[in-house]
Amino acid sequence: MKSIAFGQFYPANSPLHKLDPRIKVILTVLYIVCSFLCKNLLSFALLALSAILLILCGRVPIRIVLRGLRPVLIILAFTALLNIFWTKGEQLLFAWKFIEIYAEGLYAAVFMMVRIATLIIGTGMLLTYTTTPIALTDALEDLLSPLKKLKVPVHEFAMMMTIALRFIPLLSEETEKIMTAQKARGADFSSGGLIQRAKALIPILIPLFVSAFNRAGDLATAMECRCYHGGEGRTRMHVRHVRLVDFIPLLLVLLLGASLIFLNVLGIGFSMK
Amino acid sequence: MAEIKLENLSYFHGKDTPYEIKALDTINLTIPSGMITGLIGHTGSGKSTLVQMLNGILRPHEGRVLLDGQDIWEKQKNIRSVRFRVGLVMQYPEYQLFEETVYKDIAFGPKNMGLGEEEIRVRVEESVRFAGLSPELLQKSPFDLSGGEKRRAAIAGIIAMRPDVLVLDEPAAGLDPRGREAIFSNLVKYHEESGNTVVIVSHSMEDMARYCDNLIVMNEGKIVMQGDRDYVFSRSNQLTEVGLDIPQVTKLMLILKEQGIDVDGGIYTVDQALERILSIYRKSL
Amino acid sequence: MSNPFIKIEGLSYRYDEDSSGMGKHPVLNDLSMEIEEGSFVAVLGHNGSGKSTLAKLLNMILTPTSGKIFVDGKEITDEAMTDEDVLSLRKNMGMVFQNPDNQLVATIVEDDVAFGPENLGIPSDEIRARVNSVLSDVGMLEYATHEPHRLSGGQKQRIAIAGVLAMLPKCIVFDESTAMLDPIGRKEVMDAILRLNREKGITVIMITHYMEEAALADRILVLHDGNVLLDGTPSEVFEQEPLLKSCGLNVPQCTSLIHQLRDAGMSLDGDCVSIEQCAELILQTLNKER
Numbered sequence: 001m002k003s004i005a006f007g008q009f010y011p012a013n014s015p016l017h018k019l020d021p022r023i024k025v026i027l028t029v030l031y032i033v034c035s036f037l038c039k040n041l042l043s044f045a046l047l048a049l050s051a052i053l054l055i056l057c058g059r060v061p062i063r064i065v066l067r068g069l070r071p072v073l074i075i076l077a078f079t080a081l082l083n084i085f086w087t088k089g090e091q092l093l094f095a096w097k098f099i100e101i102y103a104e105g106l107y108a109a110v111f112m113m114v115r116i117a118t119l120i121i122g123t124g125m126l127l128t129y130t131t132t133p134i135a136l137t138d139a140l141e142d143l144l145s146p147l148k149k150l151k152v153p154v155h156e157f158a159m160m161m162t163i164a165l166r167f168i169p170l171l172s173e174e175t176e177k178i179m180t181a182q183k184a185r186g187a188d189f190s191s192g193g194l195i196q197r198a199k200a201l202i203p204i205l206i207p208l209f210v211s212a213f214n215r216a217g218d219l220a221t222a223m224e225c226r227c228y229h230g231g232e233g234r235t236r237m238h239v240r241h242v243r244l245v246d247f248i249p250l251l252l253v254l255l256l257g258a259s260l261i262f263l264n265v266l267g268i269g270f271s272m273k
Numbered sequence: 274m275a276e277i278k279l280e281n282l283s284y285f286h287g288k289d290t291p292y293e294i295k296a297l298d299t300i301n302l303t304i305p306s307g308m309i310t311g312l313i314g315h316t317g318s319g320k321s322t323l324v325q326m327l328n329g330i331l332r333p334h335e336g337r338v339l340l341d342g343q344d345i346w347e348k349q350k351n352i353r354s355v356r357f358r359v360g361l362v363m364q365y366p367e368y369q370l371f372e373e374t375v376y377k378d379i380a381f382g383p384k385n386m387g388l389g390e391e392e393i394r395v396r397v398e399e400s401v402r403f404a405g406l407s408p409e410l411l412q413k414s415p416f417d418l419s420g421g422e423k424r425r426a427a428i429a430g431i432i433a434m435r436p437d438v439l440v441l442d443e444p445a446a447g448l449d450p451r452g453r454e455a456i457f458s459n460l461v462k463y464h465e466e467s468g469n470t471v472v473i474v475s476h477s478m479e480d481m482a483r484y485c486d487n488l489i490v491m492n493e494g495k496i497v498m499q500g501d502r503d504y505v506f507s508r509s510n511q512l513t514e515v516g517l518d519i520p521q522v523t524k525l526m527l528i529l530k531e532q533g534i535d536v537d538g539g540i541y542t543v544d545q546a547l548e549r550i551l552s553i554y555r556k557s558l
Numbered sequence: 559m560s561n562p563f564i565k566i567e568g569l570s571y572r573y574d575e576d577s578s579g580m581g582k583h584p585v586l587n588d589l590s591m592e593i594e595e596g597s598f599v600a601v602l603g604h605n606g607s608g609k610s611t612l613a614k615l616l617n618m619i620l621t622p623t624s625g626k627i628f629v630d631g632k633e634i635t636d637e638a639m640t641d642e643d644v645l646s647l648r649k650n651m652g653m654v655f656q657n658p659d660n661q662l663v664a665t666i667v668e669d670d671v672a673f674g675p676e677n678l679g680i681p682s683d684e685i686r687a688r689v690n691s692v693l694s695d696v697g698m699l700e701y702a703t704h705e706p707h708r709l710s711g712g713q714k715q716r717i718a719i720a721g722v723l724a725m726l727p728k729c730i731v732f733d734e735s736t737a738m739l740d741p742i743g744r745k746e747v748m749d750a751i752l753r754l755n756r757e758k759g760i761t762v763i764m765i766t767h768y769m770e771e772a773a774l775a776d777r778i779l780v781l782h783d784g785n786v787l788l789d790g791t792p793s794e795v796f797e798q799e800p801l802l803k804s805c806g807l808n809v810p811q812c813t814s815l816i817h818q819l820r821d822a823g824m825s826l827d828g829d830c831v832s833i834e835q836c837a838e839l840i841l842q843t844l845n846k847e848r
């Protein structure tokens with residue numbers, strides 16, 4: 001549970017780590033758009049290349065990046081299979097009884113996998129691995145701050161996110177502790193039918209809720225004691241000024257998008273419809 | 274009477290990950306039956322991991338856990354029955370309370386054992402008495418109890434399974450002196466009446482010195498010392514070396530000894546110290 | 559003598575009655591006392607004696623049923639207290655609680671320490687300077703960029719102290735801040751508390767169960783049934799061993815030993831709070847007789 005790819009910051013001193021988090025959030029959005037612009041072999045190759053460049057820029061070990069992909073392996077495999085067997089095209093490669101595999105299907109499968117993998121690597125490299133959760137929530141608060149004029153509680157949302165990030169490892173540890181305690185009383189979580197298993201969760205969920213509420217109460221008091229009174233008049237220790245160099249990656253991503261569109265128009269290699 | 278024996282037991286946290294840590298290192302240990310055994314060691318010494326081995330919550334990576342000569346992991350299906358025979362009270366066990374009433378909560382363990390209503394009632398009443406909890410509280414919600422009462426209700430929940438061995442991880446942590454006293458004196462009473470083996474994990478050397486017959490000292494996943502109180506406390510230097518605090522009176526005796534008074538370091542209770550100093554004093558008169 | 563830093567007059571507090579039938583009983587009952595600036599006061603009492611309630615009244619997390627509290631010459635129970643007044647009170651009266659996990663807000667140590675000053679609207683450069691200085695005060699500077707949930711209990715509690723210190727308080731209330739720690743963690747935190755008091759002159763009010771910790775204070779207040787039962791130096795308070803025991807408290811082992819030796823006829827005159835003092839007393843008597 002502790003190794004879920006959530007706020008898995010990887011400390012390093014890389015250009016991506018130093019980049020302004022607000023820029024990184026914008027970059028991420030643009031990068032996602034880019035990945036959906038890809039339509040043919042060359043553009044997907046370019047996209048894959050950009051993902052590799054991102055890993056190099058972030059100086060995160062490839063082992064850790066690949067581990068981040070592990071949870072989606074099943075989805076990757078499933079979409080690949082779906083594409084291979086269900087895409088009908090013109091170039092029939094293989095046929096046996098009702099199974100027909102077309103070249104288009106193979107291409108589509110590869111494209112889909114590259115798209116999902118780059119999406120995860122891209123957002124991971126731009127956000128989770130290279131940005132501390134606090135910097136991330138601060139950045140979101142900044143970027144969304146125009147909404148404050150519309151009375152959207154942007155600061156409160158950012159605060160909630162920070163607290164959630166702080167308490168996720170705690171609560172997962174606690175779940176384990178409570179499970180152990182109930183197992184010691186002979187609770188059985190692994191046998192029986194669906195209803196029985198759901199029932200077996202009650203001795204875990206109730207203590208977990210009680211403890212979460214207690215913690216929330218304690219934390220609220222502690223925050224009040226530390227003079228918390230909402231976002232008004234609050235300052236920040238980390239002030240970020242966007243530097244001119246921070247715009248370079250923005251230009252690069254825009255360039256990437258432009259090249260992708262260009263490659264699509266060029267239409268070299270296999271194209272998706 | 275059940276005897277627990279550990280043979281060449283090793284356990285790793287985060288096994289097969291880059292963060293692998295050896296939490297228990299080839300432990301060989303017999304927990305004497307029918308006694309109160311204290312397990313001491315500072316945080317991270319492996320004592321909490323060790324107690325989770327005793328009732329099969331954790332499975333050893335190497336070595337065996339023998340309960341009355343039987344490897345508890347021989348038949349994995351039977352592991353639940355081991356948990357009923359070796360009752361484990363976790364640290365801050367009040368987190369385990371979840372039922373509507375204290376009665377139902379204490380009955381959770383016995384119910385999992387598949388016992389009948391009447392048998393459960395007998396056991397709940399018995400365990401409430403052992404835990405020193407007033408029977409009037411049985412129909413209350415466990416969440417309305419005071420901190421000390423919650424702790425005792427949680428302990429009763431384990432005692433109600435009538436385990437041959439009762440293991441408690443820091444049973445008095447965070448309680449005030451009165452609460453601590455109540456927990457320990459009830460445990461001693463339980464031990465005397467039932468004759469069962471009791472294993473207590475604690476940081477408090479003063480409590481350990483007072484209540485345990487036999488002591489096991491752990492450091493860095495290994496057993497560094499085992500023996501009766503006199504044996505362990507006469508080696509106070511070794512205790513301080515592994516980062517443990519020794520009782521105040523033991524410290525006092527060591528200072529007196531340095532100054533040439535004829536006392537030894539093996540004194541660990543106020544009564545012993547009182548007797549020793551008075552006898553020296555009377556002789557000198 | 560100057561005005562006391564905290565002055566309490568006829569303070570009473572009772573919880574609103576609830577379904578469980580508790581709360582009809584007043585938690586604090588007509589309590590009056592004063593605390594000098596820069597002093598180190600330990601507050602003892604068994605669970606339910608009103609210690610924690612008192613702590614929460616001191617910085618207006620709770621409001622009293624009746625009575626007055628003055629902090630730094632200002633009446634905080636005054637109806638006319640503005641929001642700014644409350645903030646400035648809380649800035650000056652820091653609080654450190656029992657469970658270190660439930661008082662840290664941020665996922666990185668230095669961000670957590672910055673939380674208080676950020677709320678107070680302190681300029682960024684100064685927050686940075688304060689964070690570094692208070693982290694080194696509690697010996698945690700090298701952990702500035704660590705995640706709190708990977709630290710030990712004692713370390714987390716020192717981060718919590720740093721977080722309060724960063725607001726530059728005049729007084730810090732420790733509400734059983736060592737209760738959940740192991741002996742090593744307890745010592746780390748006690749050392750930090752003593753340093754704050756001795757070197758920075760911060761007034762410390764420490765609620766605790768541990769007599770060995772209370773023995774380090776300048777003054778001990780024993781609360782019982784919502785009122786002050788004993789008030790004096792550790793030596794004076796520990797003299798009352800039978801009274802302490804009757805309300806569920808204890809004295810340190812060595813002190814108890816000296817009392818029993820006295821009862822048995824040995825003449826041991828002098829303070830017997832620390833182990834060293836007790837050893838000294840015994841040595842004097844035994845050597846005299848030789």
